[in-house]
Amino acid sequence: MRIHSALAAILLVLGTAVPSFALDEAVAGKVMEKAVDQFIKPGYAQFHASAATLAAETGKLCADPDAAQLSRVQDAFTKTAKDWARIEIVRLGPVLEKNRFERVLFYPDRKSIGMKQVQALLAKPDDDATDPAKLATKSVAIQGLGAFEFLFFGFYPEGLIAKKNSFHCRYGLAIARNVETIAADLDRIWSEPEGVQKDWKQPGPANALYRDHAEAIAALIGVHVHGVEYVRDQRIKAFYKGKNGKTLPKAALYWRSANTMPVIAANLAGLDDLWKVSDMRSLLGEDAGSLADAVEFDYKTARQAVEKLIPPSREALDDKAYQKRLEFIEFTLKDAIARIDKDVAGTIGLGAGFSFADGD
Incomplete structure (x- = not known):
């Protein structure tokens, strides 16, 4: 031997x-x-949990904004992005249905479509973008983690603590809740014994x-x-x-x-x-x-x-x-x-x- x-x-x-x-x-x-029981299912469960935390922390920021809460939202984003990165390698199955993969993260964005569309929304606010259900029907480029990062790290993030329930923050909250919904769907689908x-x-x-x-x-x-x-x-x-x-x-x-x-x-x-x-x-x-x-x-x-x-x-x-x-x-x-x-x-x-x- x-x-x-x-x-x-x-x-x-x-x-x-x-x-x-x-x-x-x-x-x-x-x-x-x-592979299923010890990696895929726990991976989507963890992504679901971190996305839920991101939505909760973002909701707190919109309701009572300050620098400390903004920092907590940014930390929650980093955790969510890393948890998604661990499981996104499984590019098979339900994640490819209903554009879920692109809706969580639209990348690569070679023509900066996402940034341009997010900027356009901020310049001319559309309240539909603050409704997670309506946001989910819009361009994949404005409803996922890439758009969220632009809002909370790139475009005037300090503006998020200027006033309560600003459009900027409510739109970010809709993104977080949209991602949470997608994560919950993936968690549920992979947990179904006959699925x-x-x-x-x-x-x-x-x-x-x-x-x-x-x-x-x-x-x-x-x-x-x-x-x-x-x-x-x-x-x-x-x-x-x-x-x-x-x-x-x-x-x-x-x-x-x-x-x-x-x-x-x-x-x-x-x-x-x-x-x-x-x-x-x-x-x-x-x-x-x-x-x-x-x-x-x-x-x-x-x-x-x-x-x-x-x-x-x-x-x-x-x-x-x-x-x-x-x-x-x-x-x-x-x-x-x-x-x-x-x-x-x-x-x-x-x-x-x-x-x-x-x-x-």
């Missing part, structure tokens, strides 16, 4: 996939159950999502591959195009609240937690344990590197050392994609040529 493990490690170092094994359906079923969680846990011919365990596990691997690509391409490359490319600090998500790096770190923490709590390692067989170690190392290394970075200001992005750190993170993420997409998928027997990656 030691010889086999050593061989697996050598093959990984050489960039060669370890030998594949037939997918153990009993193990695969347990992995999917753990989507059953589809994930019990694949079969009558299952609308997954006909067998191989399809279910393939979807879970896809969450990891696309999640890492999402962090690299839509989070980091949004503001850093490479050492010879443009640097766009104001294109970074949550740059106004200095939450860019904490949220990216939360994305990676979510991926790492999903990998571990679902016990993806168990799918790989004893001889391929080094492959699981390598994936966990990439996740941990990338997250720790992100946590050490200051917000991506113009000065930071012009600094060569800062650029090198970003390039190291991107390299690590690229390595994680290759390991999961090629080695993990191949090892559990998904077949030659099988790939989730979008390419570089």
Whole structure:
């Protein structure tokens, strides 16, 4: 057994996939159950709780505004944004229905549509935007966390404590309550025993999502591959195009609240937690344990590197050392994609040529 493990490690170092094994359906079923029960359901429950707190604190600010309460709202926003970042990596299922994903967070916003629409609302107040139910039917760009951040960190935030129940604050409260409603829906839907969680846990011919365990596990691997690509391409490359490319600090998500790096770190923490709590390692067989170690190392290394970075200001992005750190993170993420997409998928027997990656 030691010889086999050593061989697996050598093959990984050489960039060669370890030998594949037939997918153990009993193990695969347990992995999917753990993914749902120990990551997805708790993730949406936590997001629901933090969104509810954000709405409650915002309501207090509107009713009795002062600087201390504004600070509490800003702290609640940061918590909500990070909790969403941990679970948003699961870009499958109910979150993609009814535009829920974009309604929680409209990003990337390459043409600053959201900011322009929010500015237009502030210039010409529309009371419909202060009603969460009516707001939910409007542009996705004005009803989620991006719009909330602009209101409470970017556009004259001190104006929020100038008077009670201002339009500015009531609109922000409607956003918070709208996000809370979406979070509550996702929490409820994933908690229904006969709903989507059953589809994930019990694949079969009558299952609308997954006909067998191989399809279910393939979807879970896809969450990891696309999640890492999402962090690299839509989070980091949004503001850093490479050492010879443009640097766009104001294109970074949550740059106004200095939450860019904490949220990216939360994305990676979510991926790492999903990998571990679902016990993806168990799918790989004893001889391929080094492959699981390598994936966990990439996740941990990338997250720790992100946590050490200051917000991506113009000065930071012009600094060569800062650029090198970003390039190291991107390299690590690229390595994680290759390991999961090629080695993990191949090892559990998904077949030659099988790939989730979008390419570089």
